[in-house]
Amino acid sequence: MPDHPDPAIPGPTPPYEEFVRLFVAHEGRLRAFIRSLLPTWADVDEVMQETSLVAWRKFKHYERGTNFLAWVFTIARFEALDHLRRRGREQLVFSDAVADLMAEEAAPEGETLERQRRSLDRCLAKLDDPQRELLLLSYQPGARLHEVAARAGRSVQGHYKSVQRLRARLLECIEGEMKREMS
Numbered sequence: 001m002p003d004h005p006d007p008a009i010p011g012p013t014p015p016y017e018e019f020v021r022l023f024v025a026h027e028g029r030l031r032a033f034i035r036s037l038l039p040t041w042a043d044v045d046e047v048m049q050e051t052s053l054v055a056w057r058k059f060k061h062y063e064r065g066t067n068f069l070a071w072v073f074t075i076a077r078f079e080a081l082d083h084l085r086r087r088g089r090e091q092l093v094f095s096d097a098v099a100d101l102m103a104e105e106a107a108p109e110g111e112t113l114e115r116q117r118r119s120l121d122r123c124l125a126k127l128d129d130p131q132r133e134l135l136l137l138s139y140q141p142g143a144r145l146h147e148v149a150a151r152a153g154r155s156v157q158g159h160y161k162s163v164q165r166l167r168a169r170l171l172e173c174i175e176g177e178m179k180r181e182m183s
Helices: 015-037 041-061 068-088 096-126 129-138 145-152 156-182
Strands: none
Touching: 015 041, 015 068, 015 096, 041 068, 096 156, 129 145, 129 156, 145 156
């Protein structure tokens, strides 16, 4: 019997595919949630990895059709607390009570961040290609303003003003999209 079923043959989705789909669909919100609990991105990467491994091992206990994000947030919360305890031996970290409170407050923020991300995606799609490229180049990791300006054939000041105008347009668009999504 093959490891991967033929997609042309109908049947139930194998558990590993369902897990990957759910995990990838919620990865951004999960990462934001974990970041709200931990002091550095290196910590976040470590806890994301542990959370994914633990979630994979426990996926057979996940009740299909329930809130996957809430389920994986719980796992992430425990993994973050465990990580903080291990690091606590090295340096000062938050108490469990403070970490629990932060986790409770971060969950609703994750939903807001996800709505903002969807709104940003829709608003970026409304920009024409050169405008979108200008913004994306300006905000890519390691981007230097003078290099991006030179690449675009603009002065640094002209480039900065263009980016500021586009950011203001995006902010206005995002606010409008968020209002529409809430109504």
